[in-house]
């Protein structure tokens with residue numbers, strides 16, 4: 001479901017990546033591998049390495065790539081922040097909604113830069129602030145049931161940790177990238193084909209917000225969630241507004257290397 005929920009951004013991401021058939025591509029936080037598979041279809045004479053912390057995600061990614069007969073896609077269960085990638089071994093690094101979960105973004109992206117060849121391309125899709133993301137605002141408002149839930153500190157890993165373009169530019173510059181460009185995009189966040197599946201999907205990734213509620217408040221929050229989802233149901237799907245930054249940069253040799 002998540003693969004599809006943000007797929008509306010894929011054309012912009014892959015246009016920016018401009019993959020060539022011989023490229024070696026690194027997909028950071030690849031999840032179940034939809035962007036890795038698309039990259040593998042473009043880089044047919046090259047290859048793709050998808051890396052994710054979650055072994056369950058990596059297993060699903062392997063299975064799907066195999067089902068599609070993509071022999072040039074490999075997957076690795078690893079922490080992309082610290083994994084010892086071979087130096088200068090990739091032409092492009094992509095990441096769809098994952099880089100903001102790195103705990104030390106400068107160190108992680110500097111490591112990725114060293115894995116890129118000189119002038120290698122980095123393309124990140126990251127969320128713009130929560131205030132621009134109706135999916136987050138409306139779903140969390142329903143589940144909060146009037147509570148003011150704590151927000152993570154700005155530099156802690158979270159979906160919105162790279163929501164500030166000044167922070168993105170500072171992180172990439174400190175990590176040794178040049179030609180940083182940040183473009184605002186808006187699109188839909190697909191939650192499912194119908195309200196029932198959208199409800200289950202939402203509780204799958206935001207259900208933790210019900211923790212600590214007594215049964216009455218929990219039932220009220222779930223009802224509020226159903227109402228919010230119903231209000232966004234169209235003929236074929238349930239979709240909320242979303243906004244992301246498309247970030248592009250090039251690796252440069254840092255004096256510390």
Ligand SMILES: C[S@@+](CC[C@H](N)C(=O)[O-])C[C@H]1O[C@@H](n2cnc3c(N)ncnc32)[C@H](O)[C@@H]1O
Nearest residue numbers: 029030031052053054079080081096097098101
């Ligand atoms: C929101 S999901 C996006 C998944 C995928 N990129 C997609 O768009 O379908 C974020 C992913 O980043 C992964 N992730 C977070 N921190 C990571 C790290 N340090 N190394 C590797 N993967 C990481 C998570 O396990 C999760 O699968």
